[in-house]
């Protein structure tokens with residue numbers, strides 16, 4: 001297949017577990033997207049999903065699906081360790097790919113996937129839905145054009161709760177080879193992605209990782225200080241051990257404070273913009289009218305993300321900012337793991353093409369320590 005189907009786009013969903021339902025529910029809202037096939041090795045999971053969304057094509061693997069069907073878009077909702085090879089297979093079959101986070105397990109793998117996408121003229125869109133919603137778009141614009149002043153310091157917390165007996169009982173989670181990391185890559189990447197969407201390029205990361213309570217190969221908790229290219233300093237705490245869960249991102253600028261507090265998604269009510277007081281200890285000044293959050297508010301989530309991606313696929317325009325630049329948050333995760341492992345700050349130059357760190361942590365941090373020992 002070289003051209004997109006005229007009119008209705010034919011879609012395949014690969015991996016029909018938990019998050020695939022979010023994709024199917026959004027696709028059902030699009031009259032010009034038709035989920036024609038699914039693939040999952042588990043017959044029960046596959047049939048339950050296919051029955052629920054009335055999907056005719058049912059296969060036990062992506063290869064079997066592509067051998068039998070012609071599709072325009074493949075959604076990858078599979079465990080992270082499969083994303084690289086499945087994305088390349090789908091792209092080479094001529095389909096665009098919409099892939100759940102994390103995009104792949106390493107920056108080198110991301111380079112490989114994006115090179116194939118470019119070669120075959122198809123898109124590789126990654127789902128980082130915390131960037132979406134009208135409020136975040138508004139705040140990002142105010143930071144980007146300087147209306148909110150110059151960013152100085154910030155906080156990025158992913159304080160979530162995941163138990164050993166259920167969440168980490170799933171075999172692919174918490175292992176370097178199959179998840180590519182622990183809570184930092186699986187959970188914290190959402191907030192890091194939002195943070196980087198607000199603050200742009202990073203420059204240096206100084207981090208530590210800990211295994212405090214869960215029986216994982218990876219960390220269950222990590223801390224980091226990130227210096228962004230604009231010199232803003234952000235303190236990051238990511239853990240799977242916090243019973244009262246919260247996701248919190250905050251940026252203090254020369255003119256005020258921007259905060260978003262939520263759990264898995266936000267809308268205008270989750271955001272707070274506070275103007276600096278005119279004197280130390282005084283009440284905050286009234287916020288300028290330009291800071292006011294949009295009244296016509298759409299929450300963050302898969303709906304605005306997939307709508308924007310599909311609009312780009314149909315028009316042939318580049319992917320929108322909410323679905324572009326999958327490197328940035330994967331770089332931050334990689335830099336945090338690398339810094340924690342090596343016991344030193346890690347800069348963007350440390351992750352340059354060809355560096356060992358770009359290969360990620362597939363062989364675990366002990367191998368990485370050995371590989372980078374001087």
Ligand SMILES: NC(=O)c1ccc[n+]([C@@H]2O[C@H](COP(=O)([O-])OP(=O)(O)OC[C@H]3O[C@@H](n4cnc5c(N)ncnc54)[C@H](O)[C@@H]3O)[C@@H](O)[C@H]2O)c1
Nearest residue numbers: 015016017018019039040041042045077078080100101102
């Ligand atoms: N964006 C979000 O908010 C969000 C939330 C949850 C999960 N995720 C991501 O979505 C992905 C899937 O997570 P999940 O929680 O839905 O996992 P899950 O275990 O519930 O579902 C994964 C499904 O993939 C199937 N599968 C395994 N091997 C396969 C193969 N070779 N071909 C086709 N299907 C295969 C499994 O049988 C399972 O049904 C992960 O990358 C995860 O990080 C994203």
